Amino acid sequence: MTTLKPFYILVSLLLFSLNAYAQEVSGKVLSNTKQPIPFATVQIGDGYGVITNEEGRFTINTSAFKRTDSVNISCLGYKKLGMLVKDFSASEYILKEQVNELSEVYLTNRNLSVDSIMYYVGKNIDKNYNTQNIDYKIFSRRTEYIRGHDVDLEIDKSTGVSKKQLKDINNDINQLETSLLNNRSKQYTDLVANLKILNESSSKLEVEKAVRFLDEKNDQSLEKLAEKGKNLVSNHLDKSKIYTVKSGWFKLSDSVSLNTPENNKMEDTINSVGLLKEVMLEKITENSISTNSQLDFVYETKKYDYSLTDVTFLNSEMVYVVAFKPKRGSVDYQGTMYISNATFAVLRADYRFYEGRVGEKFNLRLLLGLKYVEKGKKGSVIYKKSPDGFYYPRYISEQADRYFYVNRPFKFTENGNRSQKFAFDFKVEGTFKEKTELLFISQSPLLTSAYNTLKEKKKVPYKTAKSYSAEIWKDYEVLEPLQELKDFNVEE
Incomplete structure (x- = not known):
């Protein structure tokens, strides 16, 4: 019988040990009652980690770490x-609620009122947050779809x-009407990008x-709907003719040729880096803690009602839980803030x-047959303290429903033969x-x-x-997809 030399045994054991820990770990973070905990931090060492998605799920790569390195899960x-x-x-990790008598003592014998807390939040905004000269690496995920209510072409x-x-x-x-009303497909867009912000x-x-x-067969994006409507008309008109086009009282053009090669201006705009950057910057700006963001409940303190509902903890740091709602009609939001006792961030x-x-809107239904209303908007933003002392966004989630209504007459008249x-x-x-999600991988x-x-x-x-x-993002720190994206599959 052949025996292995001690050297080869040692090498084999070493290779086995390395392979055993060169892996990805996927799991779910749950509460005592087995409810998923979204946005929990799963961290290895000091600077590497991910957060759980809305289902409490995460995936993290452990290959760069030793078996004796520490893993911490917190929320x-x-x-x-x-x-x-x-x-x-493990496949599941249970976090116990942090019940501390200090919170009860504080709430019954508090020395700091909620108005004082909000005063110090506003006073420390410039000290706590930085919005320029930042180099971000960001993972972005967008989910888009249309729910049709009514379609009628006559x-x-x-x-x-x-x-x-x-x-x-x-x-x-009939096909266009059916596809809009019955389609339930969604479009997802994932990307990793470096955003360098010099100033505003x-x-x-x-x-x-x-x-x-x-x-692509069931694409219901707004640009695809417009393209389908255009093709529906152009496919049934004489492409060798020139037409005058009117919509209601307005002449849109007096020289439309349906034989002109299709230009890709809309597609070029949608796929442009400039548009993507604009959208990403808008989400970051809107969800920043500053006096020009949409989070006016941080600084418009005279227009909101606040109540201190609890005191909780982030690890050993005491955190105020402050609920807010409009006091006046000029502001829009209700929700909850979690504020550091140490820094008032x-x-x-x-x-x-x-x-x-509601948000942005216009109603020209009677005059132009157009209506648009932004409604059902909600979001979450989580900040993390950096070694430089400032707090930077770690995760942003924002979703909105945008109602639209278009009711327009169109008339194509052949030039040179007005009877056609x-x-x-x-x-x-x-x-x-x-729905847009931004995970800030590094800053x-x-x-x-x-x-x-x-x-x-x-x-x-x-x-x-x-x-x-999962192979698509195996080399990146990204947000674990929801089950609906994992189940996404286009049948041939």
């Missing part, structure tokens, strides 16, 4: 759970159109990787529209639903040299995937 209001990497292999006049053409047009109309007016974006999970804010409140006309009424009503001071040398590209290198796979 506001719960006791921190610690272990070693070698023991970090042909008013169709001179020069045969019965067969008319039948084909009606078939296309100067920033650059570098996209590392971008993936769309999209069923807002560590987390959960907000939503107060009952009856094609007219139809177009009505569509629905709600565009959008560091922006180097002027790095900013100046970066040449911003024009287009985002999107790739389209027909199903979700």
